[in-house]
Amino acid sequence: MSAPVAVPRLSINRWTCRTTPLQDLLEACVAEGIGGIGLWRQDVAEIGLDALRRRVDDAGLAVTSLCRGGFFTAADPTDRAAALEDNRRAIDEAVGLGTDVLVLVVGGLTREDKDLVAARERVVENITALAPHAEQAGVRLAIEPMHPIFAADRGVVSTTAQALDIAEAVGSAAVGAIVDTYHVWWDPQLAASVARAGESGRLMGYQVCDWNLPLAAETLHSRGYMGDGFVDFPAVTRLVAGAGYTGPIEVEIFNEDVWATPVDDAVRIVRERFEQLVLPSA
Amino acid sequence: MSAPVAVPRLSINRWTCRTTPLQDLLEACVAEGIGGIGLWRQDVAEIGLDALRRRVDDAGLAVTSLCRGGFFTAADPTDRAAALEDNRRAIDEAVGLGTDVLVLVVGGLTREDKDLVAARERVVENITALAPHAEQAGVRLAIEPMHPIFAADRGVVSTTAQALDIAEAVGSAAVGAIVDTYHVWWDPQLAASVARAGESGRLMGYQVCDWNLPLAAETLHSRGYMGDGFVDFPAVTRLVAGAGYTGPIEVEIFNEDVWATPVDDAVRIVRERFEQLVLPSA
Structure with a gap:
């Protein structure tokens, strides 16, 4: 069997094959020429930081991001302090894994507190409190705008x-945005915002998957293989490339059918769709 | 039995009680002091324009809007011409019903054509083609921004x-936007956009219902009674009031549980929630 041809830029997010043992996923990536993996804190909790790092190193893969910090919207001071402490640990875990990107999912509302404006202000306050630790650690905080279906x-x-506005309000070069096609493909301001992210040095990652219907x-x-839904991948990828982004591109799919697919098949489909729909425009 | 106290501003959208015979809904509205109703073209098709107008007039209600024109995104010239012709009929129906607001749902993509930018350009082109007929008829075209969950x-x-950008690109005072809490509650730019709609004379309606979870x-x-989900009604209503909007406020709920509720109960809950959560800020 010949050695696989390396696929430029491609990284697979751990959650795309979350039900597969990590070692099997790593081997499938190697077999398909995939050189990067985005990890989750659940992997750290399950395997341990050092052992996890060693396994990925041994497979020859790079860790392209850690998911995830965030959940900053609690109004209660005790909850807020706990969230900040947990996020500092997440930054340290990113360092331990050899990645400089921590993805932030900022958190939602509660039925008891529907004040969206105040929740958004708390996000700014908490990222401001977190930024010095990130700067010292050399980790970038990549705010992930979420599809409005998840705003609540x-x-x-x-x-x-909005992510860039927050980064500028925080005033740290360590804070920026990650573009995930599932979350932002619909945005009428996407072209302008991606360009702005590039110009300001705050475009910290690119994740791809499709918007499948029915949900x-x-x-x-509902995240799907690229090509199964409604996202215009060449168009969005051209925006990201035009903004000067040359980093890894993570395929991050959450989908029961994908999780039920043998890992070798799932990883092969990921590679094929990436090569068809994303890489030519990247 | 004493006469009901009229509830200021409140209108009920026909679809909130779509499974109820129209006459029963009209009587329930009268009993609760609700003075307006938003109708659908399905009502026109079912009852006939003149008979529908007579029934609503006889009940003493005002028609506050007609749902809906739109579906402008087809690329095929024959489909496009048919859509325009159908929209001209919708404008005429609005006139026949005595309302000057036609709500536009602009249409989505297809799996064969995922070019979102081009679809949006066709929306501008088709509303531009439609605007003269609306101006002559004295009907306003209220573009309804849809929650991004429906973008595809x-x-x-x-x-x-984006709706206001389109209205300005069309360049007709007959084109504007309708604000529906379900669709826009999450928008980080909502305050600025609602103010802009008011300043430009393009704020053509306000519809309310809640964002329920789970979907x-x-x-x-998934549209719910106000108070059942995550929308901050006083906050959004203050924005609309601050923009100078003094027109009818339509409660438009699509919800299987509401449709299974006896109409008198559903309409009473609508009135109560409106009086609790919307009217004090309107």
Whole structure:
């Protein structure tokens, strides 16, 4: 069997094959020429930081990001302090894994407190409190704008422009945005916002998957292989490339059908779709 | 039994009680002091324009809007011409019903054509073609920004700012936006956009319902009674009032549970929630 041809830029997010043992996923990546992996804090908790780092190193993969910090919207001071402490640990874990990108999902509302403006202000305050630790650690905080379908329960930052506004309000070069096609493909201001992210040095990552319809019963699991839904990948990828982004591109799919697919097949499909729909425009 | 106290500003959208015979809904509105109703073209098709107008007049209600024109995104010239012709009929129906507001749901993408930018350009072109007929008829075209959850299959206009950009590109005073809490509550630019709509004379309606979670299996049916979900009604209503809007406020709920509720109960809950959460800030 010949050695696989390395696929430029491609990284696979751990959650794309979350039900697969890590070692099997790493081997499937190596077999397909995939050189990067985005990890989750659950992996750290399960395997341990050092052992996790060693396994990924041994496979020859780079860790392209750590998911995730955030959940900054609690109004209660005790909850707020706990969130900040947990985020500092997440920064340290990113260092330990050899990645300089920590993805932030900022958190949502509660039925008891529907004040969206105040929740968004708390996000700014908490990222401001966190930024010095990130700067010292050499880790970048990549705010992930979430699709407005998740504004109530998961992420009150809904657009790339809003993420950049927060980064500028914080005033740290360590804070920026990650562009995830699932969350931002619909944004009428996407072209301008991605360009602005590039110009300001705050474009910290690019994640891809498709917007599938009908939505899954668990809407978070409606992410699909590129090409299965409605996202115009060449168009969005051209925006990201035009903004000067040359970093890894993570395929991050949450999908029950993908999780039920043998890992070798899933990783092969990821590579094929990436080569067809993303890489030519990257 | 004493006569009901009229509830200022409140209108009920026909679809809130779509499974109820129209006459029963009209009588329930009269009993609760509700003075307006938003109708659908399906009502016109079912009852006939003149008979429909007579029934609503006899009940003493005002028609506050007609839903809906739009579906402008087809690329095929024959489909495009048919859509324009159908929209001209919709304008005429609005006139026949005595309302000057036609709500536009602009249409989505297809799996064969995912070019979002081009679809949005066709929306501008088609509303430009439609505007003269609306001006002559004295009907305002109220573009309804749709929640991005519907960008793929129903409405490629996702924000109030985008609707206003389109109205300005068309260049007709007969084109503007309608604010529907379900669709726009999450928008980080909502305050600025609603103010802009008011300043430019393009704030053409206000519809309310809540963003319920979990989403219904048919996501379109996740609209809830005000107070059941995550929308901050006083906050959004203050924005609309601050923009100078003094027109009717339509309660438009699509919800299987509401449709299964006896109409008198549903209309009473609508009135109560409106009086609690919307009217004090309107």
